[in-house]
Amino acid sequence: MGSKEGITEGITALVGSDITDAVLRLADGTNFKSIDEYSLAKLFAAALEGANRPESTKILDQLVEAITFPFDSERSAAPTLRSSDRRPQKCHC
Numbered sequence: 001m002g003s004k005e006g007i008t009e010g011i012t013a014l015v016g017s018d019i020t021d022a023v024l025r026l027a028d029g030t031n032f033k034s035i036d037e038y039s040l041a042k043l044f045a046a047a048l049e050g051a052n053r054p055e056s057t058k059i060l061d062q063l064v065e066a067i068t069f070p071f072d073s074e075r076s077a078a079p080t081l082r083s084s085d086r087r088p089q090k091c092h093c
Contacts (some may be wrong), residue, residue: 014047
């Protein structure tokens with residue numbers, strides 16, 4: 001298997017064939033294009049276009065939390081985070 005095929009399979013596994021089929025299949029949708037009939041750039045563009053994006057309110061909430069996080073500049077980051085009641089939460093985007 002070549003690198004283009006491996007990358008194609010990896011992207012399809014990550015984002016799903018419903019997103020990549022527009023690039024990988026012929027116009028009628030019945031057959032796949034040959035390896036020379038599509039570009040990885042178009043496949044990456046389709047994957048980015050089809051990505052799930054968080055709502056703007058969630059992004060704003062994360063930004064406000066990061067800006068208002070109390071940080072003691074006289075201590076290293078690890079003790080500051082351990083002593084804080086408001087640890088940064090993992091993004092669930």
